[in-house]
Amino acid sequence: MPFKRYVEIGRVAIINYGPEVGKLVVISDVVDQNRALVDAPGFTRRVETFKRLTLTDFKLDIPRLAAKKVVNEKWAADDINGKFDATAWGKKLKARADKAAQSDFDRYKAAVAKSKKGRLIRAAVNKLKK
Template identity: 35%
Template sequence: MTAFKRFVEVGRVVLLSNGRKAGRIAVIVDIVDHHRVIVEGPTTGVHRHVASLSQVTLTDISIKDLPRTIGTAALKKAIVKSGVVESWKKTSWAKKLEVRRIRANLTDYDRFKVMRLKKQKRFIVDRQLAAVRKTQSA
């Protein structure tokens, strides 16, 4: 049994972590050498380019039996058929990134509203907790 679950392989879905396309997912189309791969994401707006492995993060999602240097149209069909984007959006990793993106784009008034909602939630939870403790001690 191996300790690693995510291998650099053709068909592996990666998350781009640097550059203008950071935060988008792409698929490894070919392996150049030990440090670089060719990635493309026709459904996510990532053009085909050579990316360093230090600039991408491997995900658990992969497309099985994807041939090396597959064309853009065939890759797009394979991505849609295997449901890569939908399965990515279901992961907790993608959800955390989306929350982080939304939080970064809040205005002052939006942050104020979030603060007020958190206070209301805390007040309700504390009140219910006190009621439960009171019934247990009685």
């Protein structure tokens, strides 16, 4: 099975480690075999190691070392945030963030709902067994 996501200029990636976990960035330049210069709207351009980046399916059509203004325009024109949020990966990250932001009472309500659902399923399965 061939690779579909290559490290290339304009490839959108997610930071998977550090204080900005989950932040979408675009590869602006490849520094060496281990590092890339990354940039995004509302993000300070800096060098990140590939170990801290996870490549996505999205790619911006930008030149090497594109200016911040060009990156911002292409990002907005391609609606990268909206496209990523619509993917299963984006939905999973959103659900994880929502669950982490729950209060104690929200967690209690979820546990009660899960318990009720389990009881209903168990009753339906036992009914079918008879």
